[in-house]
Amino acid sequence: MMEQDIKTQSAAPRRSILRGLGKILLAGLLAFLALEAFCCVYFNKPIHTATPGGPTDYVWEKNVFYSNWTEGIGYGRTNNEGYYNLGDYDQDAPVDILIMGSSFMQAEQVPQKESAAAVLPEYLPGYRVYNIGTAAHRLPQSLQNLRSACEAYRPRFVVLETQNLGFSSEDLELILTGDYPEEVSNDSPLLLLLKRSNFLNLLYYQLSYY
Secondary structure (H helix, E strand, O other): OOHHHHHHHHHHHHHHHHHHHHHHHHHHHHHHHHHHHHHHHEEOOOOEEEEEOOOEEEEEEEOOEEEEEEOOOEEEOOOOOOOOOOOOOOOOOOOEEOOOOOOOOHHOOOEEEHHHHHHHHHHHHOOEEEEOOOOOOOHHOOOOOOOHHHHOOOEEEEOOOOOOOOHHHHHHHHOOOOOOOOOOOOOOOHHHHHHHHHHHHHHHHOOOOO
């Protein structure tokens, strides 16, 4: 009888510990799901993949919704090529003005219909504007990709956006030879899996600044 009482008494703390762990895990799961739902609106970025030798160093997923409220209130949808462009690319419709540049032209932080590329046709009626502005594509990347972009879209005019005009002789030489380093698109299976979670993608985005 005493032996049974001892076993019962020793089992009680274990059950209490397991219940406590279960509550912690459940609370963590519910918190994660709540944050994941919140990030569907607050920080919902598509995944990008490398395009060596292409008009841009990488391109986003095609035809997916995006939203980003970290610096403004931006939302929209990538087009059939994976660019933050208001319309799809149609090979039968010639591009009059091709816009290249960085995140300023990608315009992720404003509603898509209010980006510079979307508003420009209002001031230039009859001209078809196509925007391949992509985050982290500064002037060196745009210049190195200029030939590929012109071959792909055959535009009448090209608009190159830049924040900076001061580059070293070494950088300019690399641009001229086509050897300027391309922006990296991490294709690690684990990282791509983690980026499928909007919340974990936000954490990765924030940690990348530290």
